[in-house]
Amino acid sequence: MSSVLDRFLQYVKIDTQSDPDSETFPSTSKQKDLSKLLVSQLLEMGIQDAHLDEHGYVYATVPSNSEKTDIPVICFCSHVDTSPDVTGANVKPIVHKNWNGADIILPDDPTQVLQIGELHDLDQQIGNDIVTASGTTLLGADNKAGVAEIMAAVEFLQTHPEIKHGPIKILFTPDEEVGRGTEKVDLEKLGADFGYTVDGEAVGTLEDETFSADGVKITIHGVSTHPGYALDKLENALKIAGQILAALPKALSPEATKDKEGFIHPVQMEGIQEKAVLSFIIRDFTESGLHEKEALLKEITDDVLRHFPNSTAEFKVTEQYRNMKEVLDLHPEVTENAFLAMKRLGMNPVQRSIRGGTDGSRLSFMGLPCPNIFAGEHAFHSRLEWVSVQDMEKAVEVIVNICRIWEEKA
Structure with missing residues (x-):
């Protein structure tokens, strides 16, 4: 045997x-x-x-x-x-x-x-x-x-x-x-x-x-133009993505949580000045906590976009497991x-x-x-x-x- x-x-x-x-x-x-x-x-x-x-x-x-x-x-x-x-x-x-x-x-x-x-x-x-x-x-x-x-x-x-x-x-x-x-x-x-x-x-x-788990994908559509003539026109999707990431609360990151505390975690960023895509995983032990974190991420995204009036973002949530x-x-x-x-x-x-x-x-x-x-x-x-x-x-x-x-x- x-x-x-x-x-x-x-x-x-x-x-x-x-x-x-x-x-x-x-x-x-x-x-x-x-x-x-x-x-x-x-x-x-x-x-x-x-x-x-x-x-x-x-x-x-x-x-x-x-x-x-x-x-x-x-x-x-x-x-x-x-x-x-x-x-x-x-x-x-x-x-x-x-x-x-x-x-x-x-x-x-x-x-x-x-x-x-x-x-x-x-x-x-x-x-x-x-x-x-x-x-x-x-x-x-x-x-x-x-x-x-x-x-x-x-x-x-x-x-x-x-x-x-x-x-x-x-x-x-x-x-x-x-x-x-x-x-x-x-x-x-x-x-x-x-x-x-x-x-x-x-x-x-x-x-x-x-954890209960969702994925979030934020697709940012900026305004692209020649950088030499960009005054009051260019809205760089990469910079918008960067501001969203910078606005994430540190207390809700994986490196700052333990036990039954959930988090918002960016896992991938890609793009050019016209379009950028941010991918996140959202984790919490309750479904209500999961939705609260998704709402917070949406609020952060909307707040950043207010400074870029000609840009838009798609916010897509995908259920992963419960x-x-x-x-x-x-x-x-x-x-x-x-x-x-x-x-x-x-x-x-x-x-x-x-x-x-x-x-x-x-x-x-x-x-x-x-x-x-x-x-x-x-x-x-x-x-x-x-x-x-x-x-x-x-x-x-x-x-x-x-x-x-x-x-x-x-």
């Missing part, structure tokens, strides 16, 4: 980086390299319906081995792609066994150092086996740790028929890191009642609340069973809110209530990304116990 570590070390060496600028789906074909391997390994385990669809999704079913017929169908989901922020090619994972707490200097770039006090939760890992990359790439624990854990849990259940469970669905998605992870998922084919994404951080954490707690509060047994699974393993479960979103956010509103449980990944989207072997092993145990608890309660 392959250990979760063996699987993880194999998976991170496969480049699956997604591309936010691609118009294909999935955004990069190389994501399917890992997905094809996962299908092959699931078939080897005896999962007969494992397959990769044309959109890059892996679907599979672990059949029930219980005599009970009323057990809800549970899904476990992770994404195969890695962040576009740091290269995921030529990853060289390193296992730092029985780590003693000393600085971990990554050999291919000695300026990359994991230090206690600098990285959240690292001080809890003394004596454990820490996995990092070599310093020039991300590791890919986000979310190949989750993928490896689900695969290891499936193999464990297949080889331990004494553990009774209902039908279990497996879903591996592409393009989560570019916000398209659930765009073409077929929930009718999946056939699950409830789900869990395995894409969280510290051991014992469960996240059942996310706080999954709205759905999960209607199905408390989903989080309760995960907490019970952790408590049985001696953990002290911690309920957290995500200052971001997951596939689970969208899946919940698509009809599959789906909180996020820990995978052990840390410092994701960076060259300092790390995960501990012991945390991955605990995640496997939690997945197995969640399956057992749903069967017991049926």
Whole structure:
């Protein structure tokens, strides 16, 4: 039987980086390299319906081995792609066994150092086996740790028929890191009642609340003319955009907010003097807070434009995702069973809110209530990304116990 570590070390060496600028789906074909391997390994385990669809999704079913017929169908989901922020090619994972707490200097770039006090939760890992990359790439624990854990849990259940469970669905998605992870998922084919994404951080954490999120695009139409003859005529769209950005309240920026505080965040600016486009992401834990921030941004835009009487702006709001707690509060047994699974393993479960979103956010509103449980990944989207072997092993145990608890309660 392959250990979760063996699987993880194999998976991170496969480049699956997604591309936010691609118009294909999935955004990069190389994501399917890992997905094809996962299908092959699931078939080897005896999962007969494992397959990769044309959109890059892996679907599979672990059949029930219980005599009970009323057990809800549970899904476990992770994404195969890695962040576009740091290269995921030529990853060289390193296992730092029985780590003693000393600085971990990554050999291919000695300026990359994991230090206690600098990285959240690292001080809890003394004596454990820490996995990092070599310093020039991300590791890919986000979310190949989750993928490896689900695969290891499936193999464990297949080889331990004494553990009774209902039908279990497996879903591996592409393009989560570019916000398209659930765009073409077929929930009718999946056939699950409830789900869990395995894409969280510290051991014992469960996240059942996310930001609500919108995107805003402001398209500014200025007045262009020859700069040598521009007196009282030129209204430069780039300068208008700059004034909008300068007027944003600092207290509502990501760098000035924490916990359940939302923000207005410009993410892209492009244009020429005649036309400029500003793109924003708006985040808040309540929909009313989201709308308040959008109204404020519109007010700022209108105030700036008053000084440019011949210029106009289009203000377009696009819904991105909503706080999954709205759905999960209607199905408390989903989080309760995960907490019970952790408590049985001696953990002290911690309920957290995500200052971001997951596939689970969208899946919940698509009809599959789906909180996020820990995978052990840390410092994701960076060259300092790390995960501990012991945390991955605990995640496997939690997945197995969640399956057992749903069967017991049926």
